[in-house]
Amino acid sequence: MKCNSCNEEMKMNYQLKIHRASLFASVSLKNGTEEKQIKAAVCPKCGKIEFYTES
Numbered sequence: 001m002k003c004n005s006c007n008e009e010m011k012m013n014y015q016l017k018i019h020r021a022s023l024f025a026s027v028s029l030k031n032g033t034e035e036k037q038i039k040a041a042v043c044p045k046c047g048k049i050e051f052y053t054e055s
Contacts, residue, residue, distance in 0.1 A: 001050065003043040010041040010050065029053055 001010045016027045016038055029036050036053035043049075 001041050001052075003046060003048050004050075005048050006043065006046045008043050008045040010043050010048075012039070012041045014040040014042055016040060 003010050027038050029038055038051055038053060041050045
C-alpha cells in the first residue's frame with residue numbers, strides 16, 4: 001500500500017492497542033453479524049496512518 005500523501009510504501013499489519021481500558025477491551029468494526037478486526041498501516045516517511053480490515 002502506498003501513502004496517499006508522499007507515495008512511500010507503508011508498513012502494514014499494525015494493531016490498535018488501547019491503554020488504561022477496562023479488562024479485555026478490544027476495537028473492531030461491526031456491521032450486523034459481521035465483525036472485523038481493525039488494522040493500521042503507517043508511513044515511515046511522513047507518519048500518516050491508514051486504518052483497514054482484512055477482506
